[in-house]
Amino acid sequence: MNNFADGRLAVNIGDIYLKNPVIMCSGTFGSGLEYNEIYETQIIGAVVTKSFSLKPMEGNKPPRLCETSSGLLNSIGLQNEGIEFFIQDQLPFVKKLKISPILSILGTSSLEFAELASKIIKIEHELIAVELNLSCPNVNKGGITLGSIPDSVEEVTSIVRKTLNIPVIVKLSPNNDNLIEIAKRAKSGGAACVSLINTLIGMAIDINTFKPKLGNVIGGLSGPAIKPVALAKIFSLYKAEVLPIIGMGGIFSWEDAIEFMLAGASAVGLGTVNFVEYDAAINIINGLIDFISKNNLNNISDITGKVKAGQ
Amino acid sequence: MNNFADGRLAVNIGDIYLKNPVIMCSGTFGSGLEYNEIYETQIIGAVVTKSFSLKPMEGNKPPRLCETSSGLLNSIGLQNEGIEFFIQDQLPFVKKLKISPILSILGTSSLEFAELASKIIKIEHELIAVELNLSCPNVNKGGITLGSIPDSVEEVTSIVRKTLNIPVIVKLSPNNDNLIEIAKRAKSGGAACVSLINTLIGMAIDINTFKPKLGNVIGGLSGPAIKPVALAKIFSLYKAEVLPIIGMGGIFSWEDAIEFMLAGASAVGLGTVNFVEYDAAINIINGLIDFISKNNLNNISDITGKVKAGQ
Amino acid sequence: MKALKGEIISNDKISENIYKMTVFSPYMVKHCIPGQFVNIKCSESTVYDPLLRRPFSIYDVEEGFKVFSILYLIKGKGTKYLKSLEPGDVIDFLGPLGNGIKVDDKSDKKYLLIGGGMGVAPLFYLAKSLILKKNNVFLAAGFKDNKFIFFEKAIQLLKINYQFFSEDGSHGAKGIVTDFLNNHIDEYRDYTIYSCGPSEMLKSLKEIFLRNNIKNKAYALFEEIMACGIGVCKGCVIKTIDKDNKYIYKTVCKDGPLFELKEVVFE
Amino acid sequence: MKALKGEIISNDKISENIYKMTVFSPYMVKHCIPGQFVNIKCSESTVYDPLLRRPFSIYDVEEGFKVFSILYLIKGKGTKYLKSLEPGDVIDFLGPLGNGIKVDDKSDKKYLLIGGGMGVAPLFYLAKSLILKKNNVFLAAGFKDNKFIFFEKAIQLLKINYQFFSEDGSHGAKGIVTDFLNNHIDEYRDYTIYSCGPSEMLKSLKEIFLRNNIKNKAYALFEEIMACGIGVCKGCVIKTIDKDNKYIYKTVCKDGPLFELKEVVFE
Numbered sequence A, B: 001m002n003n004f005a006d007g008r009l010a011v012n013i014g015d016i017y018l019k020n021p022v023i024m025c026s027g028t029f030g031s032g033l034e035y036n037e038i039y040e041t042q043i044i045g046a047v048v049t050k051s052f053s054l055k056p057m058e059g060n061k062p063p064r065l066c067e068t069s070s071g072l073l074n075s076i077g078l079q080n081e082g083i084e085f086f087i088q089d090q091l092p093f094v095k096k097l098k099i100s101p102i103l104s105i106l107g108t109s110s111l112e113f114a115e116l117a118s119k120i121i122k123i124e125h126e127l128i129a130v131e132l133n134l135s136c137p138n139v140n141k142g143g144i145t146l147g148s149i150p151d152s153v154e155e156v157t158s159i160v161r162k163t164l165n166i167p168v169i170v171k172l173s174p175n176n177d178n179l180i181e182i183a184k185r186a187k188s189g190g191a192a193c194v195s196l197i198n199t200l201i202g203m204a205i206d207i208n209t210f211k212p213k214l215g216n217v218i219g220g221l222s223g224p225a226i227k228p229v230a231l232a233k234i235f236s237l238y239k240a241e242v243l244p245i246i247g248m249g250g251i252f253s254w255e256d257a258i259e260f261m262l263a264g265a266s267a268v269g270l271g272t273v274n275f276v277e278y279d280a281a282i283n284i285i286n287g288l289i290d291f292i293s294k295n296n297l298n299n300i301s302d303i304t305g306k307v308k309a310g311q
Numbered sequence C, D: 001m002k003a004l005k006g007e008i009i010s011n012d013k014i015s016e017n018i019y020k021m022t023v024f025s026p027y028m029v030k031h032c033i034p035g036q037f038v039n040i041k042c043s044e045s046t047v048y049d050p051l052l053r054r055p056f057s058i059y060d061v062e063e064g065f066k067v068f069s070i071l072y073l074i075k076g077k078g079t080k081y082l083k084s085l086e087p088g089d090v091i092d093f094l095g096p097l098g099n100g101i102k103v104d105d106k107s108d109k110k111y112l113l114i115g116g117g118m119g120v121a122p123l124f125y126l127a128k129s130l131i132l133k134k135n136n137v138f139l140a141a142g143f144k145d146n147k148f149i150f151f152e153k154a155i156q157l158l159k160i161n162y163q164f165f166s167e168d169g170s171h172g173a174k175g176i177v178t179d180f181l182n183n184h185i186d187e188y189r190d191y192t193i194y195s196c197g198p199s200e201m202l203k204s205l206k207e208i209f210l211r212n213n214i215k216n217k218a219y220a221l222f223e224e225i226m227a228c229g230i231g232v233c234k235g236c237v238i239k240t241i242d243k244d245n246k247y248i249y250k251t252v253c254k255d256g257p258l259f260e261l262k263e264v265v266f267e
């Protein structure tokens, strides 16, 4: 195994400092504890925990998974044991294993986010950042997700930002076409950076039973199938020069990671790949190190946004 | 080969009558002439021609294709020889081969569409319908595609509708989140139905040269990778009960075709599959016939929208 | 649990559409227990269709040879890929996974194993392990047809009592295994029960046990489509009910695949 | 052009990363001409990665055996899949495609064939066809190293004159084929020229011909990533210039792969 402490991998994303730009995506890596049985998850730049809500959430009715061509549809429904579980039961182990945690939090209103933030105050020094998952439908606003409403994005971000002293990341959905506006409002709210893309809305139907293959009818599409879409979204946001970007969506190899950085990502998120290549992070970090050496880079961030796309 | 004249395959989509619900997507089947060397393309429900504009278009700078995981990115840039070429050089052969043509037309303003329509008057009796490709950026409106502007959609549709006596199909893009509104405006303009989805915006980068893999930087993603997204869009539009739908996006097998019809499509479009399985239409039509028999259907349209998605 | 690579020792067709793959893996042999499974990569690197790994139960373990084996039915692209592999090829898998069945070191108990179709796969290793510890094992299994005659031959070597059924009467008695159980339930009141098979079969079993007021422990091995296989994604859940009558979604991959039948809610 | 299925007669490694596949196909044997290609499906049905077919030039045709063959370099997932196929397996392909090179029935002309790397593949069938019609053929080809010694052996059987070059001097003369041509251009002023190889090589050739005011016909076989392979999608275009100095995008699959070098615009 290579020396992952290679300083040329260290990146700053807004005011977030990471020893390397490889991040585990929310919902695909637990809090890094299970995977630590496979390899030392402390090597990872940061682990975004699954999204925790105030109260435990039971999640959606199964089936929750459906494989598609080069993609995965899921409708987990954000099943989680609630924020207190993370704070009391998981964080001690996360600390012990020296995992670098980014806590993903999930609410249906700014009030809920405020409450979540206040619960985090006492542990914020243990966290690298918090990530706001705004994909939960807001009951007051007719079931539209908070993340699609510019005002809500700014409001939630600024509430969390003011309550906490650690950087705030806003996770963006690719299902709205006001990406740049949303990112701007995240910035106004004080976000350090944005992460994108979350899953694309998708569906599959069992032609024998006529039933949707997901209990929840629709779900989120992830994996290599969505990579070209993710790259285009990241590239367009990068050009708008709003905030630094953590890029994700179908990254499976170090080559993919480079592609995302060239498109404009300052760091990369690994999601679905964790289910397929359990030690993807190791291979990708090693690949980045080799790439740095071969290309004589001072730092991996030298390539961020460097796609040659001006005619 | 089965009897493709099976009456149980015949469908009405608005005021469009097709002998079977299998349609070839614009841009992926020429006008059916080349494929006729492989099999008799007259068996197909309808062939949507590539999109023709007033003047010939040279298309985008190569490379124009890039394969992705289960997907195809293209940036053809609508290269075509102009509407007169279709009328004079292709249509006679289309007639001779008994192909059922839907003419796809492409303009950058309602004026251009009006002109296109007036040129079509003299041949409209040879066509099953015209399909409006509104994906071309409109120069006057700052490069935004006509298809994303509700007013333009209604205007263009109604101009073409009034000029011609044949049904008008409006092709929708999946890259805007106002799908239902756009469909409603197509309806107000007099469209018989809508077809969706066109390609998803995507991108790919060569990590050796740092250059985009497409000469045009971004392109459109098609193929099995986008199938779940297409199904979700079609399902959501079907529920809104606006107009009948021709569904497309990654259909590769008869099972896929059934899935699209269950989600709400009255007919299905085959695009990228034509490049991979040259005789896909035959297999799919045969598959539909078998499905009808096995399920004792009176007509294939019995399953349109019949996904069991109540709670 | 470990991410492993293992050389394929054999990969043979043993019945129509059914294959047995034997893999060299000292780690697995040392750590796995009956009812556990492995999550196997079923495509070449950089090929992402099929995307997900595929879970397969441990069918047999041969300690002397340091090999374990799986029995697989060709269903779709993943299993077709497995079929294409040859001895000498290396497969990439994670295992052993799931809670599995701990076989007591000293024991002299009675076990009833009930299998349906491919669900018999994990029961072979279980029966073998139970017999090794001198338990009393009866195996009842039901099939559609006579595709599982190979399985009867394997079971015979274990020298346990068994009864096979087939729907078409082409193998064993004509009939279905749940009917058999329904009729003979009183003979098995003091047996510990393990079952594995299609969901409808497990549902019937649960009903039979309830109806007959069976007090002894009855377990089943469940299947769900999986992504991670290690309890992280919460994708493979089934609905369960706890002692306070509260519904909980539990993961088949980590909380299971073994569940007490009475805690599972069939819908 | 027809959608065909053909039984694989042999599929052998003939050099490092290079394979030769021979396919039984009376239709191809009857209809194809040098420079044409086939578009091969490189995945199992319902597996959509890789998605697109892969184009390969016709390397050889053996009329007596009703077989044609291709020579392929392992690059990515498509060619890895081809490698995994065995004699007796059936491949699904469309062919013959492209404009190709019509070899005159009666002729006694002089031809210079210039190949670079895998670009020699179509030149074997071309050379063979030209020789059959008693033409005078000289073949010059350049390689990186000595991976193409098998090709020299094949060429020797045709009894034509040739000269091979390798960048590292391990096969034939040390050097590159364009330098050779540059130095000997006057000897070939009355030859018809066919070339195939990397785009940079073709570009150099065009420059050499221009610089030396070569009046005779010089053609090259081009490659582009393809989707349909039959001229429908307009995906595989290269930029050309017509006699009125107008730029036109032409399809490599249908208008080509053979183009006159002077009409192609290199960018």
Ligand SMILES: Cc1cc2nc3c(=O)[nH]c(=O)nc-3n(C[C@H](O)[C@H](O)[C@H](O)COP(=O)(O)OP(=O)(O)OC[C@H]3O[C@@H](n4cnc5c(N)ncnc54)[C@H](O)[C@@H]3O)c2cc1C
Residues within 6 Å of the ligand: C037, C050, C053, C054, C055, C056, C057, C058, C070, C071, C072, C073, C074, C075, C076, C077, C078, C079, C080, C118, C121, C122, C222, C223, C224, C225, C226, C257
């Ligand atoms: C814990 C566990 C143990 C299993 N043990 C065995 C075994 O010992 N032998 C055996 O033959 N099969 C076993 N299975 C089922 C096996 O995983 C599926 O048959 C296999 O994944 C199908 O893959 P495929 O690509 O060939 O088929 P696909 O084309 O992917 O699917 C065919 C059918 O299999 C279902 N399926 C797909 N993936 C899974 C999955 N991950 N789990 C369950 N069903 C799935 C699909 O819904 C579909 O109906 C087990 C499953 C689980 C969860």
Ligand SMILES: Cc1cc2nc3c(=O)[nH]c(=O)nc-3n(C[C@H](O)[C@H](O)[C@H](O)COP(=O)(O)OP(=O)(O)OC[C@H]3O[C@@H](n4cnc5c(N)ncnc54)[C@H](O)[C@@H]3O)c2cc1C
Residues within 6 Å of the ligand: D037, D050, D053, D054, D055, D056, D057, D058, D070, D071, D072, D073, D074, D075, D076, D077, D078, D079, D080, D118, D121, D122, D222, D223, D224, D225, D226, D257
């Ligand atoms: C008319 C024509 C004739 C050809 N003849 C031969 C031949 O005789 N022998 C031979 O070995 N190769 C030939 N090629 C190239 C061959 O098609 C590619 O090497 C092959 O498609 C690579 O597939 P892959 O999946 O193994 O690699 P991939 O992983 O898909 O790609 C590896 C590299 O090959 C390039 N490539 C992918 N698809 C194509 C394509 N359709 N055309 C060109 N390049 C591509 C990619 O851009 C990439 O750089 C020919 C190509 C054309 C267009």
Ligand SMILES: Cc1cc2nc3c(=O)[nH]c(=O)nc-3n(C[C@H](O)[C@H](O)[C@H](O)COP(=O)(O)O)c2cc1C
Residues within 6 Å of the ligand: A025, A026, A027, A028, A050, A051, A072, A074, A076, A078, A104, A133, A171, A197, A198, A199, A221, A222, A223, A224, A226, A248, A249, A250, A251, A269, A270, A271, A272, A273, C227, C233, C235
């Ligand atoms: C099973 C699963 C669960 C997920 N759960 C969450 C979640 O809890 N919170 C969140 O912000 N994103 C969640 N995501 C989205 C991922 O974090 C990521 O944005 C997305 O999957 C795209 O990346 P990928 O293609 O690499 O997986 C989930 C994705 C998957 C596949």
Ligand SMILES: Cc1cc2nc3c(=O)[nH]c(=O)nc-3n(C[C@H](O)[C@H](O)[C@H](O)COP(=O)(O)O)c2cc1C
Residues within 6 Å of the ligand: B025, B026, B027, B028, B050, B051, B072, B074, B076, B078, B104, B133, B171, B197, B198, B199, B221, B222, B223, B224, B226, B248, B249, B250, B251, B269, B270, B271, B272, B273, D227, D233, D235
């Ligand atoms: C190479 C290519 C060219 C296309 N050209 C057109 C076009 O000219 N007009 C149009 O409306 N759609 C065009 N499309 C979009 C298709 O008609 C279809 O909507 C899309 O590809 C989704 O279907 P598929 O996944 O089955 O290919 C094109 C698609 C491809 C792949």
Ligand code: FES
Residues within 6 Å of the ligand: C225, C226, C227, C228, C229, C230, C231, C232, C233, C234, C235, C236, C237, C251, C252, C253, C254
């Ligand atoms: S498969 Fe992920 S939790 Fe079971």
Ligand code: FES
Residues within 6 Å of the ligand: D225, D226, D227, D228, D229, D230, D231, D232, D233, D234, D235, D236, D237, D251, D252, D253, D254
């Ligand atoms: S590959 Fe479609 S036009 Fe050439």
